[in-house]
Amino acid sequence: MNAQTASSLEFALIARHFTRPSQRVDVVQGIGDDCALLRVPSGMELAITIDTLVGGVHFLLDSDPYGIGWKTLAVSLSDLAAMGAEPAWATLALTLPDVNEPWLQAFSSGLFELADQYNVALVGGNTSRGPLSIALQAHGFTPPGQAIRRAGAEPGDLIYVTGTLGDAAVGLDVRLGRLDVPIPPEEAAYLCARLERPEPRVAAGLALRGIASSAIDLSDGLVADLGHILKASQVGAVINLDSIPRSTVLRGLSVPWEKIVGGGDDYELCFTVPPDRQALISPTINKTPIGVIQSEPGIRWCDAKGHAVRIEATGFRHF
């Protein structure tokens, strides 16, 4: 609306970084018209999720743009994974303070590296001038009735998480220079990679269709996200803190439980499985049982001996 000052050359520069021929036959029209035109496979349901990463809120403004591009897609693929959906397409709404060619090059490289891993086509986009902010919508497919919801956990179901928790929260401490103890560079690099290049658990999500009774991805931390499952399912849980999987690097540091279960940015899956379906869980899923669903609302934390532990954590607060 206000007078803008850059040229169509700059527009072309931006477009160049995001326009690639699609390998997907279900993309009838990609970037370049008023809308993208797409074909959902016959009989499949469409799963969609939109997320925004705001500079200075969801990532540090001086973060490596390759990692920002990667993470922008990863957080949405993580939502698809949590529903057991197969990724297909993405759209991108990019708000940039200026046209920074190296930044765009690195950002798009990071985004497309992950996109290529999952055969995701970028089918639409929009660029605006303003404070750095990135909204991405991911689109995937699930067979009818097979999406894994938050509601569905029942008392007696075992609670699992994939991978390890807490690395990303400590990675942020490393990035902000507020880690109390010195650590070797390779350990710092590991923790930062867990923060900046999360691996969406797409294969695990797909393998849990028809087996998990509920699932969610851990974006805001176990306390908040398991809380969403419990609320949607109208149940509670007991969690054995000592069973929560932690990386070798994390175990070498004295990290408070509050950070591990409340720090967020893990992008692991938390899911529940009924007792009679335990044997069906694919051995390919890197998972750890951490507790049990109970009928009494709320989360009760205990140690390996069953003694109650008090946890003061609420998860990432968006406001």
Add this chain to the structure above:
Amino acid sequence: MNAQTASSLEFALIARHFTRPSQRVDVVQGIGDDCALLRVPSGMELAITIDTLVGGVHFLLDSDPYGIGWKTLAVSLSDLAAMGAEPAWATLALTLPDVNEPWLQAFSSGLFELADQYNVALVGGNTSRGPLSIALQAHGFTPPGQAIRRAGAEPGDLIYVTGTLGDAAVGLDVRLGRLDVPIPPEEAAYLCARLERPEPRVAAGLALRGIASSAIDLSDGLVADLGHILKASQVGAVINLDSIPRSTVLRGLSVPWEKIVGGGDDYELCFTVPPDRQALISPTINKTPIGVIQSEPGIRWCDAKGHAVRIEATGFRHF
């Protein structure tokens, strides 16, 4: 990522304004899980478009939030209209500097008033803290092969626009207090409504399926947007300036042609129709022929007598 300070109460306040039961049977799961789950009607193609409105760039920060909500959806429905797609669903990624209850109430009211007109369900969303910015993706359906593209205009096709052009550009002058001449309040209100409450031409777009050879919506002004059709179709055009439809209010003001064809924010449709399909255009479409497609690239402007007119306008520049 940074420590945030608001409570889950505030989160609930935000969610309350955007969560409504859907009347659409194709919404399997709306807001409230990791993804929305949707059913595209059998045999239909999915048309999607994402746009961002940035506070201070695409709307004035002190704009009426009801109008911002309306316009947020309108600009995306306008893209669906330009493809001849039938609107169905929307997702919203809202970035807010703080939780302002009256603002949210008015914004969501404006958005839902327009959504209800077109039976659009808000099926997913995301709220972040940051500088005011709103990304919205609209989703619609077209029968296979019947979407109206930008490419398709042929020499000899007549060029049409719906409605009238230039009102919104002058409405911005009114809002910014930079209109040179005094005008009656009702005329000012008309121009501002054209800026802030654009009516997406959905019915016209649907009626043009199978008839128009190309179409686009006029978001950046006729010069830029017709230019997209010409480039995609590898053709040129001659436009009779005197035939460009202007509102009664606009004709009462001495508005330069550059503002009328370059100001943007019209959200009318520009479309082309081959000579042998003229009789098929529905009389319900409020349209005006303004020129003819030619094989020579570029736009040539002339007056009613066919004399060449020089126009220096480039349309809204995003950068």
